Amino acid sequence: MMKILVYVITSLVFLVLQGGVAAGQTDRSARKLLEGADRCAKALYGSKDRMKYRHNWTTCVESYREVGNRYPKSEEAPWALFRAARMLSKLYGYSGREQDLDDSIELYRRVANDCMEHRLADDAQYEIGKIFYDVRGDLIQAYLEFLKVDLRYPKGDMRPAARAMIEKLTEVISKRENEREVKETLSKAPGLIQVQKIRHWSTPNYTRVVIDLERAVPFQSRLLQENRELKMPRRLYLDLTGTYVSSEIESPIPISGGLLRSARAGQYAKDTVRVVLDIDNIESYNIFPLHDPFRIVIDVRGAEAKEKEPPRKIAKAEKRPTRRGIRKAEPPDGSVSLARQLGLNVKRIVIDPGHGGKDPGCFFDGGIKEKNVVLSLAKIVARKVEEKLGCEAVLTRDKDVFLPLERRTAVANMHKADIFLSLHINAHSQADVHGLETYYLNMATDERAVLVAARENATSEKNISDLQSILNDLMLNTKISESSKLAHEVQKGVMGVVGKRYGNVRDLGVKQAPFYVLIGAEMPAVLFETGFITNPGERKRLQNGKYLEAMADGIVAGLEGYVRSLSMAARGG
Numbered sequence: 133m134m135k136i137l138v139y140v141i142t143s144l145v146f147l148v149l150q151g152g153v154a155a156g157q158t159d160r161s162a163r164k165l166l167e168g169a170d171r172c173a174k175a176l177y178g179s180k181d182r183m184k185y186r187h188n189w190t191t192c193v194e195s196y197r198e199v200g201n202r203y204p205k206s207e208e209a210p211w212a213l214f215r216a217a218r219m220l221s222k223l224y225g226y227s228g229r230e231q232d233l234d235d236s237i238e239l240y241r242r243v244a245n246d247c248m249e250h251r252l253a254d255d256a257q258y259e260i261g262k263i264f265y266d267v268r269g270d271l272i273q274a275y276l277e278f279l280k281v282d283l284r285y286p287k288g289d290m291r292p293a294a295r296a297m298i299e300k301l302t303e304v305i306s307k308r309e310n311e312r313e314v315k316e317t318l319s320k321a322p323g324l325i326q327v328q329k330i331r332h333w334s335t336p337n338y339t340r341v342v343i344d345l346e347r348a349v350p351f352q353s354r355l356l357q358e359n360r361e362l363k364m365p366r367r368l369y370l371d372l373t374g375t376y377v378s379s380e381i382e383s384p385i386p387i388s389g390g391l392l393r394s395a396r397a398g399q400y401a402k403d404t405v406r407v408v409l410d411i412d413n414i415e416s417y418n419i420f421p422l423h424d425p426f427r428i429v430i431d432v433r434g435a436e437a438k439e440k441e442p443p444r445k446i447a448k449a450e451k452r453p454t455r456r457g458i459r460k461a462e463p464p465d466g467s468v469s470l471a472r473q474l475g476l477n478v479k480r481i482v483i484d485p486g487h488g489g490k491d492p493g494c495f496f497d498g499g500i501k502e503k504n505v506v507l508s509l510a511k512i513v514a515r516k517v518e519e520k521l522g523c524e525a526v527l528t529r530d531k532d533v534f535l536p537l538e539r540r541t542a543v544a545n546m547h548k549a550d551i552f553l554s555l556h557i558n559a560h561s562q563a564d565v566h567g568l569e570t571y572y573l574n575m576a577t578d579e580r581a582v583l584v585a586a587r588e589n590a591t592s593e594k595n596i597s598d599l600q601s602i603l604n605d606l607m608l609n610t611k612i613s614e615s616s617k618l619a620h621e622v623q624k625g626v627m628g629v630v631g632k633r634y635g636n637v638r639d640l641g642v643k644q645a646p647f648y649v650l651i652g653a654e655m656p657a658v659l660f661e662t663g664f665i666t667n668p669g670e671r672k673r674l675q676n677g678k679y680l681e682a683m684a685d686g687i688v689a690g691l692e693g694y695v696r697s698l699s700m701a702a703r704g705g
Contacts, residue, residue, distance in 0.1 A: 162203035166212050169195035173219060189223045192216075200242070210247040213239045214256055221263065237263060244280075254288030257281045261297060271308070275301040324376045325349050327397055327405045333542045334389030336434065340542040340652070341387075341395055343407055343428040349374050351428060353419055365393065366411035370419070370428065375405040384410075391434050422538060422648050429538050431545075431652050478695050480524045481517050482549040484649065485510035486556040489534025494559040494665040502557040502665060503532065505674050509662065510555055512684040520688050521695070523550075537648045545654050551618065551691065552657035554649050557674065558664045566667040567638030568630070570623040571659045572615035573651065574644035614656040616642070618694045622658055625690025626683060633682050636669065656694075660687065 172192040175182065182188045196216035200209045217239035224232040240263075243256035261277035264270045278301070281294035328344040349372050356367045377397050384396035393410040400406035409430065418431045485507040487493035493502025507529070514525035528543045529535055535543075544552040558569070619642045631637045640661075650657045662683060663670035673679040 159206065162199055162206040162208040165195070165199045165202070166208040169199060169212060169215070173215065183226065186223075186227065189219065189226075193219055193223075197239075200239075204246075210243050210250045210252045210256075213243050214252050217243070217256070217259070221259075221267075224267070233263060233267060244284075248284065251289075254281055254285035254290040254294075257284065258290040258294055261294065265297070265301075271301055271305050275305060324403060325374055327372060327375050327377050327381065327407070329378065329381055330385055330395050330397060330407065332385070332387055332392075332395065333539065333546060334387055334391065335546040335548075336390045337548070338434070338542075338545045338654075339387060339389055339391045339432045340538065340545070341392070341409065341430040341432070342536075342538050343370070343372075343397075343430075345372070345375065345426050345428070348421070348423065348426040351421075355417075366414075368409045368411060368417060368430070368432075370407045370430075371400060372405045372407065372428075374403055376403075377405045391432050418652065420651065422651075427538070429652065433654075478523060478550040478698070480526060480547060480549050481521075481551045481553065481691065482526045482528065482544040482547055483510045483514050483517070484528040484540050484544075484552065484554040486554060486649075488529050488532055491534055494557050496665050496671060500665065500671060500675055505557060505680075506555040506662065507532070508677075509680050509684060512680055513553070513555070513687050516684050516688045517691065521692060538652075540649050541652050541657075544657070545652070549655050551694075552650070552653050552655055553622070553687070553691075554647075554657070554659040556659060556661050558661040559666045560664055561666075563666055563668065566636075566664050566670050567640035568623070568626055568663060569640035569661045570619040570626075570642050571645050571647060571650075571661070572612065572619040572642070573647060573653070573657065574612055611653065611656050615650075615658055617697060618656040618690075619658040621694040621697065622660060622687060622690035625688070625693055626660070626686030629686035629689055630679075630682050634673070634679070 169192060172195050176188050176192055177183070193216045196212040196219070199206070199212035200216075203209055217236045220232050220236035220239065224230075224236065237260055240256040240260045243250070244253050244260070247253050257277065258281050261274050261281065264277055265274035275298060278294040278297045281288065281290055282298060285291060326346045328346065331342045331344065333340050351370050351372045353368065353370045356364075356369065358364065358366045377399050381397050384394040386394050391412055391414050393412050395407065395409050397405055397407045409432070411432075414432050414434055416433050419428065421428050485503070487503040488507070489503075491503065493506070495501040510527055511530070514527055517523055517525040526543070526547050526549065528540045540554070541552070623639070623642050627637065627639050631639070647659050650659060663674055665671050665674070
């Protein structure tokens with residue numbers, strides 16, 4: 133027995149030592165290969181004659197590749213691949229071959245994606261952005277590549293440089309694309325474009341103003357300070373080029389709420405309409421265009437007033453009738469919501485049933501219509517939010533009426549919602565495509581996300597992919613991170629409930645896309661696609677009351693999960 137024990141111990145020691153020796157040999161081998169590749173590169177860069185011949189470049193590149201391929205887990209691998217990518221990029225300057233540039237990008241991506249914890253990962257991702265910006269002149273792709281540096285490597289040393297490029301590209305792309313669309317519009321229909329009307333919604337701390345036009349136009353804005361000598365208040369004005377003002381616009385248009393006094397439109401020049409907002413008291417504002425039809429949205433915000441609430445005893449939330457429609461919040465009762473019990477400030481959830489009225493959304497053979505299904509679901513979700521979470525639920529619409537996308541977000545902002553949830557039904561050209569997915573506001577991550585956003589926005593794919601000045605709003609939106617967390621919790625909650633109760637439920641995951649209905653939301657906001665109306669199985673389920681109850685249970689479970697995650701974060705958990 134003792135001999136056997138000694139043998140086992142001896143064998144284990146041998147294996148450990150052998151592993152250590154093997155690891156040491158691997159490190160030395162990788163280092164030796166990298167040093168050889170570096171000598172090759174040094175000789176190449178040091179000789180103009182060598183640099184004239186392609187095979188001298190490819191020999192060094194292959195030497196670097198060998199390090200990454202033979203020893204992918206070594207410390208030397210990222211350095212080798214990075215240097216090979218840089219060498220291929222330089223080679224392109226001599227060869228002009230697109231394949232050299234493609235190979236360079238491919239190697240940089242290996243470093244950025246496969247070695248994310250390495251110090252070179254953010255450098256590699258930044259270099260990809262530089263290639264698309266400096267060499268290929270693809271500004272949109274360059275923007276997306278630099279955005280990856282900012283999102284994926286928050287501690288990387290290239291993040292400040294990437295953010296500077298994002299800011300630069302935001303301005304350039306927005307200006308270029310807006311000018312191009314205006315030129316296309318004017319070439320098709322020459323002449324001045326009508327400024328049709330001005331709409332607004334307002335509360336003491338938030339006002340949204342929308343300027344409706346016939347077609348897209350270029351515009352500029354400026355904030356003027358108060359002039360006491362001339363008795364002029366602070367003013368925010370927009371000059372709309374190539375336009376004339378409609379006689380139907382009342383001037384001035386009074387605006388209540390305390391932030392703006394009025395809005396007025398006038399023919400500032402023969403081809404320019406000036407829209408002026410007289411300011412009473414604002415802290416910040418944001419301006420962005422929406423398309424199909426073209427309109428300009430101005431969000432104006434005031435200073436947040438801290439709400440004083442009397443102390444309450446923690447008690448189980450009582451069942452209350454669901455609050456429906458757009459209405460002011462009633463004084464809270466003595467019960468306390470789950471969020472309040474957890475010490476958080478989540479009191480109000482705005483639920484948005486997509487489409488409505490003249491806009492049916494997706495429909496099938498004139499029968500089942502998206503607008504009706506999501507309204508039914510929204511009412512169930514609202515009831516369960518109040519019953520299970522004790523939070524106030526507000527519906528953007530409680531009947532079959534049309535609401536423009538910009539008004540839906542305004543409703544959430546005016547009610548000072550803590551969460552905004554928009555409900556929709558998907559569609560696809562292939563009937564076998566099915567599944568559930570949740571979106572939050574950001575640039576689209578794949579082609580289908582672009583298609584979904586284009587359909588829900590009722591706009592063209594071009595308007596989505598061209599970005600327009602939505603880029604500005606994306607960079608200013610401070611709720612993207614929280615919206616991502618909310619989207620993952622909602623998706624997990626629905627799959628956890630619906631997936632257990634029903635078979636063949638496909639999880640399409642969480643995705644990003646620039647949905648107009650989410651732009652400007654001042655709270656975590658997500659859009660949930662409840663299934664595909666074009667899929668026979670899901671279409672049948674969406675017409676079943678029990679299925680909608682299960683889906684609502686899943687959505688509320690996701691909302692509860694998000695609230696609990698906030699509580700854990702607040703406690704440092």
